[in-house]
Amino acid sequence: MSARARERFDLSNETATAPAVTPAAQRVQKPQRKTLERREAVLKAALSVFGARGYNNGALAEIAAQAGMTHAGVLHHFGSKEALLIAVLQYRDGEEVAGIARREQPTGKAFLGHLLDTVRENTTRPGVVQAYAVLSAESVTDGHPAQEYFRGRLTGLREKLIGVINEATDFVADQQEVHETASALIAVMDGLQVQWLLDPAAVDMPRTVELVLEELVGRLMAGRRDIVVPIGPSSDATP
Amino acid sequence: MSARARERFDLSNETATAPAVTPAAQRVQKPQRKTLERREAVLKAALSVFGARGYNNGALAEIAAQAGMTHAGVLHHFGSKEALLIAVLQYRDGEEVAGIARREQPTGKAFLGHLLDTVRENTTRPGVVQAYAVLSAESVTDGHPAQEYFRGRLTGLREKLIGVINEATDFVADQQEVHETASALIAVMDGLQVQWLLDPAAVDMPRTVELVLEELVGRLMAGRRDIVVPIGPSSDATP
DNA sequence: GAACACTTACTTACTGGTTAGTAAGTGTGT
DNA sequence: ACACACTTACTAACCAGTAAGTAAGTGTTC
Incomplete structure (x- = not known):
């Protein structure tokens, strides 16, 4: 100290x-x-x-x-x-992707597939997963030097996901719901890592993320959840 | 050291x-x-x-x-x-529940409502949330004294959730899917805590957990995975 | 191409600070 | 009188950062 x-x-x-x-x-x-x-x-x-x-x-x-x-x-x-x-x-x-050649981040729906690929890949690299899980949680302690890094990273990922989801949706979805879906997706991936590190046999990270992706995003994309918001003034969605 | x-x-x-x-x-x-x-x-x-x-x-x-x-x-x-x-x-x-009188852990579907209540309550106690988030992730480091505690806690919670979900389902659901749903639920709650601690305004923990509960568990309970079954406006997981 | 000036990549040795744990003692309530 | 709840004082260990030095380059000039 x-x-x-x-x-x-x-x-x-x-x-x-x-x-x-x-x-x-x-x-x-x-x-x-x-x-x-x-x-x-x-x-x-x-x-x-x-x-x-x-x-x-x-x-x-x-x-x-x-x-x-x-x-x-x-x-x-x-x-x-x-x-x-x-x-x-x-x-x-x-x-982090160095082994499999530097690939660019895709956009649109492909990004969700990329996310899943990353999760699959992470299964092979427990050291990197451990570093991320440990450091991201440690960063919430008072005055931690990595605080800003992780705050920025999470905000960026969330915004990226919100964009991707909106892009993949034909109509204008409830933006609060989209935001929550994005937060939930990130949370699932991060939360699963701790469970997996403590007990690798107890969770199947890729399958679980895939399930959530299908249920949450798939449903949003299919267009319904009781209330369908028709066309709005949002410029973000694909026309 | x-x-x-x-x-x-x-x-x-x-x-x-x-x-x-x-x-x-x-x-x-x-x-x-x-x-x-x-x-x-x-x-x-x-x-x-x-x-x-x-x-x-x-x-x-x-x-x-x-x-x-x-x-x-x-x-x-x-x-x-x-x-x-x-x-x-x-x-x-x-x-942890001492302030609001010692309440017993409910069983069946009511447990899901209890879970949501806990999340809502956690919004009030950032210190406790911080301690849980930091310690649970720190526990995955080599030889950490709390490792066994958190491994047991996660296993117990997962089993409890699997039981609750099965209990709440009329038919026999795919057990792998039930298991993944339970893991995902825990992951969402834990993962959201880090996001919330780093940026409280950026995530709405209770609403996001509620969304995931409805989508994942609600769908499982309704019985199918291809057919969209609308879920009522009832915000409480308890029927 | 050799002498010279300078940079770079380290090492050894040390400092000031922090920390968990121990030992021995002191006061207090029953 | 005795158990208990502490305190003071100390120790052994660890750790980030600093200082000073050394050996191996690199570039330049004649």
């Missing part, structure tokens, strides 16, 4: 901008291939350690050891533990 | 059973009313601190201060931080 205490009381930010303290990842003009590989090794180690122990309880020394250096070496590259965390989160965002 | 390291390497369990180390909560024959009140104060403080900071990052000293004593006093009552954690979880189970 020394870092947190300092963050609260130390308003002088000058030291952070002084050249000597700036991490190598931002200071260096042209990083060599080997350097980038070492950096990626650190990120992979951090993802594994943060997943296995959480952010607060995950030690830089363990990450460093897994990457084959000392914890001071890790700090040389990333500047601080906090900076390493958000680097890890961004790395996971961009790279 | 000192506790964890010891747990791993120190196989001698004798000290834990030696009389001098046994916590007062198990040693004392007839605890006085005042003692029990102090003990409850510690539990309430622990719930708040573990919720705000997580288990690993929550300090006994802070819990103690909130309960008006020193951290050694807390250890006098509960023996260890780990023991305090599971005492807190059990306390939350038994007491």
Whole structure:
């Protein structure tokens, strides 16, 4: 908590901008291939350690050891533990599909299929799932450095889903219902992860998500739920 | 991590059973009313601190201060931080409804209504929700003391829900589907909590849970999966 | 192509701070 | 007088971050 205490009381930010303290990842003009590989090794180690122990309880020394250096070496590259965390989160965002070639995010109904594919894929990578589940929940603790990241991520996903659902619906659906459907979909995927991590045999993540997708979105798309709102002034829906 | 390291390497369990180390909560024959009140104060403080900071990052000293004593006093009552954690979880189970009189868990369809009521109630108690969300996800980390507790809790809830759904269904539904519906319901409730904690205005927990309940369970109860059966405007899951 | 200036990627060693748990004692109510 | 509820004082361990140094480059100039 020394870092947190300092963050609260130390308003002088000058030291952070002084050249000597700036991490190598931002200071260096042209990083060599080997350097980038070492950096990626650190990120992979951090993802594994943060997943296995959480952010607060995950030690830089363990990450460093897994990457084959000392914890001071890790700090040389990333500047601080906090900076390493958000680097890890961004790395996971961009790279998580790396094994199966970088695919672009589809739009429209295809996005829902993409979501299901991701869930299926996650079954293969418990480490990544663990990191996401642990860190996202830990982020709701007071002053957690990943709070803004996860808030933004959830808001973005929700908006994306709302758009996709509206796009896939021929008529203008009740927007509150669409919003709730989007929230529920995200919640199911996230909530299932914890259940699955605690007892992998007890839940079938892909099938369960598929069921919810069919029931919730399928029904919305089919057009009914007691009250069908006809045509409205919304510009979002496909004409 | 000192506790964890010891747990791993120190196989001698004798000290834990030696009389001098046994916590007062198990040693004392007839605890006085005042003692029990102090003990409850510690539990309430622990719930708040573990919720705000997580288990690993929550300090006994802070819990103690909130309960008006020193951290050694807390250890006098509960023996260890780990023991305090599971005492807190059990306390939350038994007491979380304390404000509104101890009500028994209903069976059958009424249980679904009870679930919704709990969600509604949770909106009022962000601290408890935070503690549950943070601790349940933290429990999936390696060797976490609350792992067994949460695994058992989720398994129990799932079984209970499967029973309730089957009870509420006139015919024999596809059991895999029932199982997935139960998992999905739990996942929605848990997943929504993180979204809500990060951005309370962005999600309507009760309404979203209600929507999922109606769509998923309502449909199952109505009997089919291809044919759309409209559900009445009744917002209560109880028939 | 060799000498020189400079950068980068680390390491070792240390600091200041925090933490769970222990031991020994003190006061208080019964 | 005794059990109990604490406190004070301490310990051993851990941890993020800093400082200072070193070895291996890289680029530039002649």
